[in-house]
Amino acid sequence: xxxxxxxxxxxxxxxxxxxxxxxxxxxxxxxxxxxxxxxxxxxxxxxxxxxxxxxxxxxxxxxxxxxxxxxxxxxxxxxxxxxxxxxxxxxxxxxxxxxxxxxxxxxxxxxxxxxxxxxxxxxxxxxxxxxxxxxxxxxxxxxxxxxxxxxxxxxxxxxxxxxxxxxxxxxxxxxxxxxxxxxxxxxxxxxxxxxxxxxxxxxxxxxxxxxxxxxxxxxxxxxxxxxxxxxxxxxxxxxxxxxxxxxxxxxxxxxxxxxxxxxxxxxx
Numbered sequence: 001x002x003x004x005x006x007x008x009x010x011x012x013x014x015x016x017x018x019x020x021x022x023x024x025x026x027x028x029x030x031x032x033x034x035x036x037x038x039x040x041x042x043x044x045x046x047x048x049x050x051x052x053x054x055x056x057x058x059x060x061x062x063x064x065x066x067x068x069x070x071x072x073x074x075x076x077x078x079x080x081x082x083x084x085x086x087x088x089x090x091x092x093x094x095x096x097x098x099x100x101x102x103x104x105x106x107x108x109x110x111x112x113x114x115x116x117x118x119x120x121x122x123x124x125x126x127x128x129x130x131x132x133x134x135x136x137x138x139x140x141x142x143x144x145x146x147x148x149x150x151x152x153x154x155x156x157x158x159x160x161x162x163x164x165x166x167x168x169x170x171x172x173x174x175x176x177x178x179x180x181x182x183x184x185x186x187x188x189x190x191x192x193x194x195x196x197x198x199x200x201x202x203x204x205x206x207x208x209x210x211x212x213x214x215x216x217x218x219x220x221x222x223x224x225x226x227x228x229x230x231x232x233x234x235x236x237x238x239x240x241x242x243x244x245x246x247x248x249x250x251x252x253x254x255x256x257x258x259x260x261x262x263x264x265x266x267x268x
Contacts, residue, residue: 006035007247009232010254010265011225013099013133013159013179013207016041016055016063017048024055028062031225035247038265039225040258042066042099042133042159045073046081049088056093061266064258065091066098066133074109074117082120089128095258097125098133099159105137115142122150131257132156134176140167147174155257160209164191165198172203177253179207182215182223185234197238201249205257206231 011031016039019027031039041063043052049067056065067088069077088094100121102114109117125132134156136143140163147154151174158171159179168178178199183192196204206228208214214223215230232246239246254260 007244008251008265009034009036009206009228009247010038010040010251011036011208011210011228012040012157012205012250012254013042013181014039014210014223014225014228015044015048015212016210016225017043017051018211024059027224028059031228032062034226034229036225036228038062038064040064040066040095040133040254042096043068043088044070044099046076046084047073049084053088053091053094056091060093061264064093064095064260064264066096067091067094068096068098068100068121068133069117070099071101071103071114071117071135072106072108074113077113077117077120085121086124089124089130095260096131096133096156097121097128098156099135100132101135102139102143103135103137104139114139115146118143118146122146122154125156126150126153134158136161136163144170144174147171147176151175157205157257159205159207160213161195162192163195165195168195168199172199177205177257178203179205180231180235181207181209182213182219182227182231184231184238185215186219187216193234193238196235201235201239201241201246202253204235204250205254206235206246206250
């Protein structure tokens with residue numbers, strides 16, 4: 001299909017910071033060849049914040065960044081790290097606070113530290129007028145309670161969401177979007193398909209969560225932004241619409257959420 005007729009996809013969540021500098025050009029070229037014109041790169045904390053900003057600055061037509069501290073690194077959120085995150089939000093190409101949230105599976109940081117970090121970053125996002133990119137694992141009750149406190153003033157996306165359809169409906173009710181990753185293609189992930197199938201295309205952002213969660217038929221290998229098309233195609237099957245319609249809806253919702261104009265993404 002000629003490039004001008006191909007649907008435009010945006011990978012709303014890919015950890016490009018976890019790829020080497022020598023890999024990024026080919027990574028983005030492969031994405032573009034599959035119609036994936038843009039990628040949002042979240043940071044996870046002090047270890048990769050600077051790299052996320054550098055990537056967005058180096059590839060401004062293809063990459064955007066988010067600045068935040070992941071729950072795994074919540075214990076690192078001292079005054080110096082807070083100042084770094086606050087400064088980062090003023091950098092060109094930074095469009096969100098993220099990846100932030102709660103993770104009670106690994107408990108890499110104590111629960112109390114995770115909650116303090118999340119509360120500070122939610123307040124920061126509201127004050128800055130920026131959306132959030134949210135991580136949730138085995139922590140929905142606490143996350144939902146905090147989102148409810150900010151109802152009406154907080155925008156964002158619950159990325160790679162893996163709760164049920166009722167929880168997804170609550171996310172939408174609270175004014176946020178639901179991120180769907182390659183898990184929707186996994187053979188046994190009927191819960192993810194049930195959840196996603198109950199949503200409308202305008203309520204969903206497609207993502208890869210690269211280098212994790214590679215969709216079928218690439219499961220078990222390193223994920224990449226080009227594969228977000230496979231996520232969109234599986235959603236098209238669930239919703240009984242065309243892949244082009246999924247791409248258009250997700251791209252439109254992405255632009256609205258992150259205040260990105262029609263000029264992005266653009267040619268390198």
